[in-house]
Amino acid sequence: MSLLNPFDASLSFEEKALQIFEFQKKNNLVYKRFCKALGVGAIKSTDDIPLLPIQAFKDATVISSPNSKFKIQNLEFFQSSGTSGMQRSRHYLIDTAVYRDSIILGMNHFYDLDEYVILAYTPGYNANPHSSLVWMLNALIENDQSGLSRFLPLGDVIDSDLLDEITSTGKKVMLFGAAFGLLDLIEMGSPSLPKQSIILETGGMKTHRREMTKEELHEQLAVGFGLPTSSIHSEYGMTELLSQAYSQGSLWFECVPWMRVSIRNPQNPFEILPSGKEGLIGVIDLANLFSCSLILTGDKGIQREDGKFQVLGRWNPRNLRGCNFLIDD
Amino acid sequence: MTITNHITLIEETTKKWFRPDNTKLKKAIERTVAEGLFTFEDIKFAILALKEKVDTGQVSEWAKRAELSDVYNQMDKKVLCLHAGNLPLVGFQDALGTILSGANYYGKLSKKDPYLLAAFLDSLQESGLFNSIRYSTELDSFEGVQADKVLFAGSESSVETVKKELIRLQAVNEETEFTIRTAKFSIAYITSEEPEVVTDLVEAIFRYGSQGCRSVAVVVSPTRFSKLKCHFQDYIEAFWLKNPPTKKPTDAIEYQFAYNKAIGRDQAWLDHFLIQDSEDFPELDATLHWVEGDEEKVKELLNKYGGAVQTVYTAGEKIEGVKTEFLSMAQRPPLWWEPDGIPVI
Numbered sequence: 053m054s055l056l057n058p059f060d061a062s063l064s065f066e067e068k069a070l071q072i073f074e075f076q077k078k079n080n081l082v083y084k085r086f087c088k089a090l091g092v093g094a095i096k097s098t099d100d101i102p103l104l105p106i107q108a109f110k111d112a113t114v115i116s117s118p119n120s121k122f123k124i125q126n127l128e129f130f131q132s133s134g135t136s137g138m139q140r141s142r143h144y145l146i147d148t149a150v151y152r153d154s155i156i157l158g159m160n161h162f163y164d165l166d167e168y169v170i171l172a173y174t175p176g177y178n179a180n181p182h183s184s185l186v187w188m189l190n191a192l193i194e195n196d197q198s199g200l201s202r203f204l205p206l207g208d209v210i211d212s213d214l215l216d217e218i219t220s221t222g223k224k225v226m227l228f229g230a231a232f233g234l235l236d237l238i239e240m241g242s243p244s245l246p247k248q249s250i251i252l253e254t255g256g257m258k259t260h261r262r263e264m265t266k267e268e269l270h271e272q273l274a275v276g277f278g279l280p281t282s283s284i285h286s287e288y289g290m291t292e293l294l295s296q297a298y299s300q301g302s303l304w305f306e307c308v309p310w311m312r313v314s315i316r317n318p319q320n321p322f323e324i325l326p327s328g329k330e331g332l333i334g335v336i337d338l339a340n341l342f343s344c345s346l347i348l349t350g351d352k353g354i355q356r357e358d359g360k361f362q363v364l365g366r367w368n369p370r371n372l373r374g375c376n377f378l379i380d381d
Numbered sequence: 382m383t384i385t386n387h388i389t390l391i392e393e394t395t396k397k398w399f400r401p402d403n404t405k406l407k408k409a410i411e412r413t414v415a416e417g418l419f420t421f422e423d424i425k426f427a428i429l430a431l432k433e434k435v436d437t438g439q440v441s442e443w444a445k446r447a448e449l450s451d452v453y454n455q456m457d458k459k460v461l462c463l464h465a466g467n468l469p470l471v472g473f474q475d476a477l478g479t480i481l482s483g484a485n486y487y488g489k490l491s492k493k494d495p496y497l498l499a500a501f502l503d504s505l506q507e508s509g510l511f512n513s514i515r516y517s518t519e520l521d522s523f524e525g526v527q528a529d530k531v532l533f534a535g536s537e538s539s540v541e542t543v544k545k546e547l548i549r550l551q552a553v554n555e556e557t558e559f560t561i562r563t564a565k566f567s568i569a570y571i572t573s574e575e576p577e578v579v580t581d582l583v584e585a586i587f588r589y590g591s592q593g594c595r596s597v598a599v600v601v602s603p604t605r606f607s608k609l610k611c612h613f614q615d616y617i618e619a620f621w622l623k624n625p626p627t628k629k630p631t632d633a634i635e636y637q638f639a640y641n642k643a644i645g646r647d648q649a650w651l652d653h654f655l656i657q658d659s660e661d662f663p664e665l666d667a668t669l670h671w672v673e674g675d676e677e678k679v680k681e682l683l684n685k686y687g688g689a690v691q692t693v694y695t696a697g698e699k700i701e702g703v704k705t706e707f708l709s710m711a712q713r714p715p716l717w718w719e720p721d722g723i724p725v726i
Contacts, residue, residue, distance in 0.1 A: 082643045089639035105640050107661075112644040320632035368536075374565030374594045374689075375465040375534035375720075377543065381491050 058338035244278030466491025
């Protein structure tokens with residue numbers, strides 16, 4: 053498809069976002085109806101773009117394409133995991149190359165991928181044949197010319213020989229995985245990682261158990277793998293997004309250049325909240341060119357003036373309705 | 382004073398307070414309306430609903446049901462009630478129940494409903510009850526109280542903040558028992574389109590701007606919403622003619638409306654209210670979720686919504702394994718109704 057390139061560095065984010073907004077308003081039936089019902093016409097600033105609630109990926113088929121020749125049943129798709137009977141998000145991929153580019157270019161924006169060997173540990177995700185995380189890790193593993201990158205076997209400690217082999221090539225380890233799966237590795241007795249390794253946790257809680265804060269999690273990962281907490285990084289991504297944000301040794305996430313976050317007032321999602329105020333995380337992800345780039349997530353967040361943001365968990369809608377004693381009332 | 386005399390005195394004082402010639406109550410109503418806190422229609426409804434219960438002897442009946450006696454009571458206990466302010470006199474039941482039990486009452490009144498309950502508490506104070514009655518709209522006023530029990534309706538996000546503030550003020554201590562209500566809305570299971578059922582349903586949904594936890598936010602019915610839409614709208618309009626809505630809906634409702642359009646969900650937008658064909662958690666005020674289904678669907682939704690559901694109403698039908706109440710009682714509950722299924726006394 054020749055039209056817009058979300059990664060085109062010759063255009064500003066604003067320019068590309070406005071073009072994609074127009075493209076999706078015209079070619080995405082769901083988003084088109086959404087804008088029409090809101091009475092949205094021409095828009096001059098990305099701040100005025102309405103963000104589609106992320107639930108749409110569960111309730112409808114969210115596709116942007118001027119070409120209606122393809123058959124939806126032939127399209128690859130990502131699907132969120134969940135128990136049977138649970139409604140799950142489905143993200144159709146018209147062009148998988150966009151996702152691959154987003155992953156590789158995005159990672160290279162924050163890390164020099166040539167320096168790393170990716171070790172992926174994703175219990176709970178492997179059972180989902182439509183996991184976007186597993187797809188992402190496969191793309192990263194395939195991208196590594198050394199052949200050392202791989203999925204680690206489930207239920208087993210990290211092989212010390214493998215770590216030695218990686219070190220001998222002069223490469224660094226990037227251990228990538230769902231947060232609590234990584235804790236399992238520690239509990240099973242995995243060895244400390246080589247000094248310059250990085251742990252990239254995806255925040256997933258797929259393997260059960262206790263609640264803990266992000267700080268506690270990072271502390272435990274650091275101690276368990278013998279690394280400083282500055283080496284514990286996080287990734288913010290989801291089935292509905294083809295781009296990710298990364299935090300590198302702190303709780304503040306930074307987006308890739310073709311993704312932007314804003315914090316929205318849950319009572320009026322048109323309103324962008326000022327820095328420091330909690331609200332719903334809104335995302336413009338230009339890599340979602342063929343689905344919907346303009347998304348209101350269900351996550352609670354807070355943003356700094358420099359655009360970095362923290363994820364504070366799921367937005368709890370139960371706070372809005374009914375009897376509720378508030379100190380100031 | 383024996384507990385029997387105590388109960389009798391409260392019952393008489395309460396009956397007197399609801400009399401139409403009570404100028405203090407009249408003043409409290411006028412002030413509440415003048416300041417735009419609640420509509421006259423909603424206040425009148427709340428007062429008449431309570432008056433009916435009090436006049437039929439429910440104060441002493443409540444004491445009897447709670448088995449209050451000179452041996453079993455809460456004398457010398459200190460109960461701090463943190464009242465919400467989403468409906469007129471929403472704190473009446475907690476205040477009355479606490480005082481009836483013999484406990485010393487400490488009431489943090491809501492700034493959204495500061496006059497009506499205060500007028501009632503004044504009349505109880507003046508009646509010469511043995512227990513202490515203190516109230517304020519400022520939480521700081523309860524500094525050092527060291528309450529034995531705290532009652533309040535909260536949400537996951539507010540509970541910790543409130544507890545921290547109470548600890549800072551030493552209004553509570555380590556021994557203090559907390560009763561926290563988290564129910565947010567009620568469900569109605571409707572199988573009939575008879576005028577009295579629909580009238581009761583409309584009352585249960587729209588009274589008090591749908592703000593209470595006894596208000597119906599989810600209807601389960603074998604009839605699809607699209608089939609009943611026009612018929613239902615007539616009843617709603619008739620209700621609004623008598624009880625004009627005053628609150629403008631938030632922009633979030635407009636957003637929801639657009640979202641429903643986007644995904645092709647059936648809905649009706651009634652200027653002040655959105656009715657939608659949805660099983661999602663009803664998070665927004667001024668919305669009703671209509672779900673096509675049977676008794677099993679009611680059970681499924683109860684399981685899905687968890688502790689957020691206060692009551693399941695029917696027009697008389699029994700649902701096996703589910704405790705139900707009459708729809709007609711949704712906004713006129715007995716004095717002893719149980720918020721979150723927990724008795725006040």
